Amino acid sequence: GRERLLTAFEQVNANFTMLFTHLFGGGEANLVMVESDDPLEAGLEIMCQPPGKKLSVLSLMSGGEQTLTCLALIFAVFMANPSPICVLDEVDAPLDDANVTRFCDMLDEMCRRTETRFLVITHHAVTMARMDRLFGVTMQEQGVSQLVSVDLKRAEKLVA
Amino acid sequence: GRERLLTAFEQVNANFTMLFTHLFGGGEANLVMVESDDPLEAGLEIMCQPPGKKLSVLSLMSGGEQTLTCLALIFAVFMANPSPICVLDEVDAPLDDANVTRFCDMLDEMCRRTETRFLVITHHAVTMARMDRLFGVTMQEQGVSQLVSVDLKRAEKLVA
Amino acid sequence: MQFSRLRLTGFKSFVDPTDLMISTGLTGVVGPNGCGKSNLLEALRWVMGETRAKAMRGGGMEDVIFAGAASRPARNYAEVSLVIDNQDRVAPAGFNDSDTLEVTRRITRDVGSAYKVNSKDTRARDVQMLFADAATGATSPALVRQGQIAELINAKPQNRRKVLEDAA
Amino acid sequence: MQFSRLRLTGFKSFVDPTDLMISTGLTGVVGPNGCGKSNLLEALRWVMGETRAKAMRGGGMEDVIFAGAASRPARNYAEVSLVIDNQDRVAPAGFNDSDTLEVTRRITRDVGSAYKVNSKDTRARDVQMLFADAATGATSPALVRQGQIAELINAKPQNRRKVLEDAA
Ligand SMILES: Nc1ncnc2c1ncn2[C@@H]1O[C@H](COP(=O)(O)OP(=O)(O)OP(=O)(O)O)[C@@H](O)[C@H]1O
Ligand SMILES: Nc1ncnc2c1ncn2[C@@H]1O[C@H](COP(=O)(O)OP(=O)(O)OP(=O)(O)O)[C@@H](O)[C@H]1O
Numbered sequence A, B: 001g002r003e004r005l006l007t008a009f010e011q012v013n014a015n016f017t018m019l020f021t022h023l024f025g026g027g028e029a030n031l032v033m034v035e036s037d038d039p040l041e042a043g044l045e046i047m048c049q050p051p052g053k054k055l056s057v058l059s060l061m062s063g064g065e066q067t068l069t070c071l072a073l074i075f076a077v078f079m080a081n082p083s084p085i086c087v088l089d090e091v092d093a094p095l096d097d098a099n100v101t102r103f104c105d106m107l108d109e110m111c112r113r114t115e116t117r118f119l120v121i122t123h124h125a126v127t128m129a130r131m132d133r134l135f136g137v138t139m140q141e142q143g144v145s146q147l148v149s150v151d152l153k154r155a156e157k158l159v160a
Numbered sequence C, D: 001m002q003f004s005r006l007r008l009t010g011f012k013s014f015v016d017p018t019d020l021m022i023s024t025g026l027t028g029v030v031g032p033n034g035c036g037k038s039n040l041l042e043a044l045r046w047v048m049g050e051t052r053a054k055a056m057r058g059g060g061m062e063d064v065i066f067a068g069a070a071s072r073p074a075r076n077y078a079e080v081s082l083v084i085d086n087q088d089r090v091a092p093a094g095f096n097d098s099d100t101l102e103v104t105r106r107i108t109r110d111v112g113s114a115y116k117v118n119s120k121d122t123r124a125r126d127v128q129m130l131f132a133d134a135a136t137g138a139t140s141p142a143l144v145r146q147g148q149i150a151e152l153i154n155a156k157p158q159n160r161r162k163v164l165e166d167a168a
């Protein structure tokens, strides 16, 4: 109970700090248990300091920075117990091109470390270009979905 | 009290239906008061039917469809009582290129109908290209923001 | 245990039988707003035993049945099947004697959901256990819904901790 | 009444005095994640009399004061001023005898906020009234924060109705 949760916390926190500094190219980050000394009752706060900025809680960061930080947390948990399948639905929407590239670098790293198969739903041209293959979903007939294989080069037309 | 709220509701609902069908190229939509007969107590539900699809509540639509519908509601309220300034912070993030274009068409329409000045924060190349002018925010010095004028053609470099 | 194919029939906007092949590495899914991309993720969570209609964006479980479109009548059932490669034989006892496992869930209007594993009727709970033992399932933190990151950012610290519990 | 210029000094990441010119039509604001775009909208809402620290992403009102960066020490005050063109003389009485109105708000560490209109000390409430009478203000539905649409989508019907009340 308490033991297992604390062990998991330690491992996830270590992964989280490592992934955060990778994604932000530096800085510092930590998970902190708050509101109770009992790990079964405590809440989870996220303290982070992007390079050159001040240490603050998650809520004071920009939208894109918050998203990148949460991706570090989600994958910190993932690394502690990799699943056979991982599906990400438009998680890159608030990211600029530079951060989308770093996010894709992290996905490549996860592919190297695990056997996990990834499905990445996206509108971002940068992300599409980093995939091993693409499927397009279309509604040629109104209200009826169809799946088609997409040539990576023709992808841009489909997203619009 | 009750009278004013009902009159506002009628006007906003009419604007909303009109803007929805503009943005979706057809279909039907309506605001509905729920949970109470008293307009001062009732909640606001949003019923919509994009072209070729079934009528349903807002929560059953896709992420992009929900966003476009909420933009129709926000501007339905705006049209009822235009403000001197309107600021939109990354409202186009979940939209595909076709819907971003329709969103920009609606902004042009609002510019024609009102004296309102608009500030549109965006990462979307399509939106940037539709603006009358662009300002870039940079952090050349870590943690310190600066504002610069941006040539519309050079905009793509700045967003990455 | 590796996932290899997801098949949808009458599930939300996928009225015609549709196969999504799940291969190694990174598979991208693209398309315009409202074309059905998120419905694919919901079908996967649904066949793994999702019980909360709210997590399917619906008011009730029958909301996943194809409700009709401009030129198509509504259906009265929805079915999703997931094919799993089990050559490494790590599936739980009772499911571990074949190279392939096909998990199927069907919901019929006014009747409810029924599960099968390799054509044998199976209880919902045993399907959920099968996936839980494989470090996945409908509530796996590795299945990130559209907008879920925004919820995590805005969540109170108490609610964020649930993310950690899934890792323990 | 038209807004023409927003000036930030020591407000969040805008430590050096920065002018944002507000012209007719559509002005785009672009830049990488975390560079300060949303801080501009917060500065506008703040000078118009925003009272809720939560709406500024902060724990307390002093969180808007520049907290320092790699090569800069923290400041001890933040100031934002908004210049309004009042040639059409539609401002409320008491503010209506000049072509230009400059509304300034300054917060000093351990002291609190102080407002001025054309250099004359003014109460927060009168500043809020000035903007409310002009169909704008910190809570105007035309000022859409990042993530606010997602909140509207997920809101219970009771909370959504507030949008309508702003129109009445
Ligand atoms: N039971 C149903 N029967 C028929 N169509 C349905 C049903 N449930 C949902 N849909 C349709 O599926 C569409 C939503 O698909 P989905 O959420 O997968 O879109 P998406 O591709 O993820 O779009 P976005 O890019 O905007 O997120 C909606 O337009 C809705 O009308
Ligand atoms: N009091 C403060 N002092 C100094 N810097 C601050 C202060 N408050 C916030 N910041 C910084 O401002 C940055 C956030 O800026 P902002 O939210 O405007 O970014 P943004 O351009 O909107 O990014 P995004 O595209 O990700 O939404 C944060 O990185 C944060 O460190």
Ligand SMILES: [Mg+2]
Pocket: A089, B062, B063, B064, C037, C038, C039, C146
């Ligand atoms: Mg979607």
Ligand SMILES: [Mg+2]
Pocket: A062, A063, A064, B089, D037, D038, D039, D146
């Ligand atoms: Mg922002």
